[in-house]
Amino acid sequence: MEVSADLASLNYAARCSKLSAPDQAMALARRALQMADAQGDAQAAAEAATTLALLRSRREGQDRVEAEFARLLAEFSRLGDELGRLRIECRLAGIPLLRGEVRDNWDWLVALTEALERQGDAIDRCDALNLRGLFHGRLGHTELALRAYFQLLDEAQQCPDPGCLPHALAQLGYVQYAAGDSASALRHLELAGHLVENQGQASMASLVVAHLAQCLLHLGRPQQALEALQPWLTGAKRAHENLSLLSMHTTAAHCLVMLDRLDEAHELIAKALPMVGSGLREEVRAHLVHGLVEQGLGRLEWARAALAQAEGLLGRMQQLDLHLPIQLYRAQACLHEQMGDFALAYGYLERHRQAYELTQNSAARARVLSSQIEADLERTERARLQLEQERNEARLIGAYVDTLTGLPNRERLRIEGEELRIQQEGRLPAVLMLNINRFKAINDALGNELGDAVLLATAQRLAELPHQFLGRTHADQFCMLCSDIGRLPVLRAQLEKAFATPLSVYDQWVDVSLSIGVALPPDGGETMTALMRNAETAMYADRKRLSGWTVYAPELETVRPADLTLLSELKRAVEQDELLLYLQPKVCLQDGSVRSAEALVRWQHPERGMVPPFQFIPFAEQTGRISMLTHWVLRAAMRHTVEWRREGLQIQVSVNVSTFDLRDQGFAQRVFQLLRETGARAEDVRLEVTESAAMDDPSTTLKVMRALVDGGLSLSIDDFGTGYSSLAYLQKMPVTELKIDRAFVSGVRAGTDGEALLRATIGLAHVMGMPVVAEGCETAEEWNLLQALGCDYAQGYLIARPMPVPQFLAWRERHKPFVPLISRHDEFRPTVW
Numbered sequence: 001m002e003v004s005a006d007l008a009s010l011n012y013a014a015r016c017s018k019l020s021a022p023d024q025a026m027a028l029a030r031r032a033l034q035m036a037d038a039q040g041d042a043q044a045a046a047e048a049a050t051t052l053a054l055l056r057s058r059r060e061g062q063d064r065v066e067a068e069f070a071r072l073l074a075e076f077s078r079l080g081d082e083l084g085r086l087r088i089e090c091r092l093a094g095i096p097l098l099r100g101e102v103r104d105n106w107d108w109l110v111a112l113t114e115a116l117e118r119q120g121d122a123i124d125r126c127d128a129l130n131l132r133g134l135f136h137g138r139l140g141h142t143e144l145a146l147r148a149y150f151q152l153l154d155e156a157q158q159c160p161d162p163g164c165l166p167h168a169l170a171q172l173g174y175v176q177y178a179a180g181d182s183a184s185a186l187r188h189l190e191l192a193g194h195l196v197e198n199q200g201q202a203s204m205a206s207l208v209v210a211h212l213a214q215c216l217l218h219l220g221r222p223q224q225a226l227e228a229l230q231p232w233l234t235g236a237k238r239a240h241e242n243l244s245l246l247s248m249h250t251t252a253a254h255c256l257v258m259l260d261r262l263d264e265a266h267e268l269i270a271k272a273l274p275m276v277g278s279g280l281r282e283e284v285r286a287h288l289v290h291g292l293v294e295q296g297l298g299r300l301e302w303a304r305a306a307l308a309q310a311e312g313l314l315g316r317m318q319q320l321d322l323h324l325p326i327q328l329y330r331a332q333a334c335l336h337e338q339m340g341d342f343a344l345a346y347g348y349l350e351r352h353r354q355a356y357e358l359t360q361n362s363a364a365r366a367r368v369l370s371s372q373i374e375a376d377l378e379r380t381e382r383a384r385l386q387l388e389q390e391r392n393e394a395r396l397i398g399a400y401v402d403t404l405t406g407l408p409n410r411e412r413l414r415i416e417g418e419e420l421r422i423q424q425e426g427r428l429p430a431v432l433m434l435n436i437n438r439f440k441a442i443n444d445a446l447g448n449e450l451g452d453a454v455l456l457a458t459a460q461r462l463a464e465l466p467h468q469f470l471g472r473t474h475a476d477q478f479c480m481l482c483s484d485i486g487r488l489p490v491l492r493a494q495l496e497k498a499f500a501t502p503l504s505v506y507d508q509w510v511d512v513s514l515s516i517g518v519a520l521p522p523d524g525g526e527t528m529t530a531l532m533r534n535a536e537t538a539m540y541a542d543r544k545r546l547s548g549w550t551v552y553a554p555e556l557e558t559v560r561p562a563d564l565t566l567l568s569e570l571k572r573a574v575e576q577d578e579l580l581l582y583l584q585p586k587v588c589l590q591d592g593s594v595r596s597a598e599a600l601v602r603w604q605h606p607e608r609g610m611v612p613p614f615q616f617i618p619f620a621e622q623t624g625r626i627s628m629l630t631h632w633v634l635r636a637a638m639r640h641t642v643e644w645r646r647e648g649l650q651i652q653v654s655v656n657v658s659t660f661d662l663r664d665q666g667f668a669q670r671v672f673q674l675l676r677e678t679g680a681r682a683e684d685v686r687l688e689v690t691e692s693a694a695m696d697d698p699s700t701t702l703k704v705m706r707a708l709v710d711g712g713l714s715l716s717i718d719d720f721g722t723g724y725s726s727l728a729y730l731q732k733m734p735v736t737e738l739k740i741d742r743a744f745v746s747g748v749r750a751g752t753d754g755e756a757l758l759r760a761t762i763g764l765a766h767v768m769g770m771p772v773v774a775e776g777c778e779t780a781e782e783w784n785l786l787q788a789l790g791c792d793y794a795q796g797y798l799i800a801r802p803m804p805v806p807q808f809l810a811w812r813e814r815h816k817p818f819v820p821l822i823s824r825h826d827e828f829r830p831t832v833w
Contacts, residue, residue, distance in 0.1 A: 007035055007044040014051045015123050018058075019163025026055050046075045046084060057091065066095055067569075082529060086116045087124065090131050109135055111474055118411075126152060126159045130171065137175050145175045166192040170208045177215045178323070185215050206232060210247040213255075218323060222255035229255075233268070246275040246282045254289045262296045269293050281324070284313045288328050295335050304339070307332055315666050325355040404452060405459040408471035410532070413479050416469055417528035420483050428521040428528060429469075430488060432480040433535040434462070434495075435515045435543060439476035442510060454510055457503040465494050477539075479532065485520060492516075492549055515542040519552040569605070570616060570625055574632050578604050581636040582802040583653070585812065586773055586795045589787045592817025596652040598688070598795065599637045600802045601629055626658040627667075634671060638680035640805055645681070651812075654686040654716060662689065663700050668707035675711075682712030688739065690718045702732060709734040716773070720761070731768070738765040742776025742796070750785055759789050766790070783820045 010032035017025040029051040036045035050072055057065045069092040076084035090112045110132055117128035133148035149172035156164040169192035177185035189212040196205045209228050216225035229252045232245070249272035256265035269290050291306035310328055333348035400412030408416065420429050436442075436458060443451035455476065462470050462478055468491070469481040482491060495514065502509040517539025519531045534552040542550035550556070573579055583597040603611040620626040637653040644651055661667045675682060687708060689701075705715055716737035740761055748754035758774075765772045774786050777796035786794055798820055800811055 007032055007039070007041060010035070011044060011047045011051065014048070016160045017163075018051065018055060019161050019167050021163075022055050022058070025051060029055070042075070043079055043081065043084075046072060046079065046081070049075075050084065050087060053088075054091070066092065069095075080527070080529075083116075083119050083124070086112065086119060087127070090116050090128065094131060094135060107475065114474075122155070122159050123161060123164075126155050126161070126164050126168075129155060130167070133171060133175065137178065142175070142179045146172070146179075149175055166195040166208060169195070170211050173215065174211045177211065177218070180323070182215055182218050186212075186219065189215055206244040206248070210244040210251070213248065213251045217251055217255055217258070222258040226252055226255040226259070246272055246286065249275070250282060250285045250289050253293065254285075257289065257292045257296055260296075262293060265289075265293045266297065280313060284310050284324055284328075287313065288324070288331065291335070292331055295331070295338070300335065300339055303335055307335060326352060329355055402472040405456060405472050407459055407463075407478075408469070410471070410473040410479070413469070413471040413473070413481065414528045414532065416471075417481055417531070420469075420481065421528075424483060428526075428531060429481040429483045430485050430521070431519045431528075431531045431535040432482065432491075433473070433517045433519075433532070433539040434478045434480065435517075435539050436476040437513045437515055437543070442512075446505075446508070446510075450506055450508070453505045454503060454512065457505055457510075458512055461498050461503065465491070465498060473532075477536075479535070488518070496548070514548065515539055515546075516549050517542050517552065518549065570603075570620060571628065573603055573605070574628055578606065579629075579632055579636075580604055581633065581640070581805055583805055583808040584795060584802040585800055585808065585818075586654075586793045587799050587818045589783070589791055589794055592815070592819055594812050594815065594818060595650070596654065596686070596793075597808060598654045598802075599633050599656075601633050602802075621658055621660070627660050627664065630655070630658060630661050631670070631674070634674050634685070635678065638674055638678040638685060641680050641684035642678055645684070650684070652684055652686055654688050656718065657687045657689050659690075662704050665700065665704060667704055668711060671708065671713065672711050683714070686714045686716055686737065688716045688718040689735070706734055719775075736770060737773060738770045739773040739775055739795075740791075745774045745776045745782060745786070745796075746778065748782060748785060750788075755785065755789070758785075758791075762789050762791050780820045 010028050014025045014028035014032060017028070029048045033045055033048035033052065036042075036048055049068075053065045053068045053072060056068075069088050073085060073088045073092055076088060090109075093109055093112060113128040113132040113135070116131075117125050120128065129148050129152035133145045133152060136145035136148060149168060152168040153165075153172060156168040159165070169188045173185040173188035173192065176182075176188065189208060192208045193205075193212060196208050209232065213225040213229050216222075216228065229248050232248050233252055249268050253265045253268040253272060256262070256268065269286065272286050273290060275286075287306050287310035291303045291310060294300075294303035294306055307328065311332070314324060314328060329348045329352035333345045333352060336342075336345035336348065400409055400415070401407070402409045417429055417431070421427060436454070439451070439454070442454055446454070455472075459470075459472065459478065462468075462480070469483075471479045473479050480491075482488060495516065499512055499514060502511045504510075517535045517537065519535035519538060521531060537556050538550045538552040541556045542548065580602040582600045582602050584600060585594045586596045586598065587594055600613070601617075602613065603616060605611045617626070617629070620629055633655050637655055641651065641653060657667075671687075674680075675685075689705065709715060714737070715733070715735045716739055717733065717735050718739045719741040720738050738761075740758070744754065744758060744761070748758060762772050771792035773793040773795055774782075774791050775795050777783055777786065777794040777798050779798060782796075783794060783798060799818060803811065
């Protein structure tokens with residue numbers, strides 16, 4: 001017991017000094033980890049390892065400890081420690097956003113921080129508010145970021161870590177600076193500086209000074225900014241974060257450019273450039289300042305390359321920073337004027353003017369928001385004492401009630417489930433998670449007020465169903481507990497009937513449908529926490545299936561600890577060339593020739609061996625890493641087409657394109673850049689777009705597809721028949737080929753409905769001027785039927801399985817033309833495609 005108490009004290013002391021004294025926190029956490037390992041205390045060891053990982057992430061960047069975060073997430077899940085899991089998951093899940101990845105919806109990430117704020121202690125609440133402000137800042141949500149940091153400022157005054165208050169002031173000042181409100185930013189940053197100096201917090205000083213120097217530079221005080229940075233540049237003081245050090249060198253170099261001390265600026269920026277990679281914003285700044293230095297030294301071509309690199313990276317930034325576009329466009333305009341390209345210079349001047357106007361408007365808005373939020377906080381503080389008694393009386397009720405609907409919240413549902421377990425002699429209830437489909441679209445179309453009314457109407461309709469315990473977990477998600485599992489079929493029918501008619505909301509009819517996930521004890525979990533989590537997993541699976549009812553099973557899990565570890569290794573696999581390009585031939589059904597193939601990726605892991613595609617591709621798609629794979633496959637395919645051209649071969653390679661690629665408006669330009677780098681011809685590459693991916697965001701998708709076609713590339717609609725596109729939308733797509741999904745080919749016999757559907761699809765494509773590829777051709781009978789129906793190409797295991805490039809070329813030489821001699825249906829049917 002004495003050791004446990006010591007361990008708890010050590011871990012808490014380490015957490016309380018993460019910001020104010022990171023070296024001390026590191027020593028305490030290491031000591032706690034050693035004691036925990038010696039005593040076999042896995043819980044205390046995980047807590048100490050968490051503190052060490054967080055300290056490393058601050059010094060080295062989140063990417064450097066991603067694998068350790070994944071390991072800790074798995075460990076806390078194994079231990080059943082929900083709070084420990086939340087502490088890690090908030091950071092691990094936020095890494096793609098901080099890395100600059102673009103997605104449609106990050107609401108779930110903010111919800112994680114809200115859960116940590118609710119469940120944790122004072123340190124956790126400060127961490128949660130800081131992460132929420134950071135996430136909102138990255139997404140350009142100025143008001144939400146400001147509100148989070150003002151709340152952090154209030155919370156930090158009760159935080160046991162004395163470094164939390166200056167950290168909150170520095171972060172608030174940074175957001176105000178990025179939003180254009182430099183005056184308010186300077187006030188908060190100077191106050192943070194005074195606190196750090198008075199308290200002797202050397203570790204916090206580097207962050208504060210890095211932000212302060214940027215603000216002074218923007219206000220036209222480069223000499224003062226340079227003086228503030230001098231102790232860190234000379235090594236007299238040590239920066240505890242790589243990002244702060246990079247920021248300091250970049251800002252100092254910029255100051256020297258403004259002071260016309262170009263040789264010194266060149267020396268500093270040369271030190272800064274090797275540090276890039278700590279953060280996307282600072283990387284843009286470093287290349288921008290590098291361009292300014294080279295321009296000042298008269299090396300215009302080098303300046304142009306540096307500014308072009310900065311502009312390319314700027315396009316990837318989601319986060320709010322209105323100063324960077326102004327500085328970059330001004331630098332580009334001056335450079336191109338020097339180089340005599342006046343038309344381009346004028347274009348950049350116009351973009352500079354627009355960015356400047358946006359900054360002025362944003363600055364005014366930021367000042368108003370800051371004043372409003374500060375006034376709100378002041379009124380809240382005045383009312384706090386008056387309301388304290390009412391809060392104490394209502395705490396037992398309010399802590400368990402959703403404020404909008406008055407329904408029990410997630411914690412109350414969990415407690416109710418545990419109470420039902422006691423009443424039912426150890427049997428937990430079934431848990432149903434219900435999500436309103438398309439709620440974001442409803443909210444966007446009708447507005448927040450009507451969106452709330454839809455939630456209330458949905459809650460009322462659900463509450464009318466008998467014998468259930470109903471609650472709202474968050475946003476558009478409800479939860480039901482069903483103590484009598486035998487009633488589930490009846491409940492399912494009641495739910496379908498209840499939402500068969502629209503809701504009446506403010507004299508408008510709104511169609512609402514639900515995605516429902518069900519978790520049954522004991523297989524769905526042995527605790528209410530596990531059951532509720534697994535019901536959510538089933539619900540997310542149901543949203544994809546659109547079936548309206550999905551029961552949890554372990555195979556529905558899309559995120560496992562092993563997946564997280566594998567995902568963290570995927571970037572290394574791309575960089576170290578562990579991936580392999582496989583090709584599967586597409587055969588012309590009329591003459592048996594092979595003039596095209598589909599490119600597929602395989603992973604030869606140095607320790608795990610050949611990793612099956614299903615173990616990394618679906619997860620890469622969910623997390624946005626699929627774009628990295630697309631880039632690798634495109635480059636590899638292009639290089640091979642160039643080699644084949646030299647050898648007199650002309651083989652077109654089809655490459656699959658993901659939903660993430662189609663939603664990225666910079667994707668087309670990156671493909672064209674690859675064509676230029678490799679020397680490949682656009683006609684030798686075809687991009688395959690799945691029907692469902694094309695329908696994910698039709699307006700953006702069409703723009704990207706048209707840009708690709710305008711650049712000379714051809715597109716194919718893959719897996720046709722599995723999505724939801726209409727014929728009218730299909731006509732709008734600039735595609736030149738249609739691939740029929742294997743589900744419509746496999747097992748089809750002459751004279752059946754399947755044959756009629758194939759005939760109609762092939763005829764439709766031919767009327768629209770598109771050749772047809774049939775996927776999944778596995779028997780000679782299917783081959784003969786496709787020939788008879790006039791299909792143009794076939795692809796499948798009857799012909800050949802995917803194979804490495806050298807084997808593909810050898811196979812192609814042996815099959816001129818390809819003739820299906822036997823059915824390979826049984827011999828080659830894959831266990832995994």
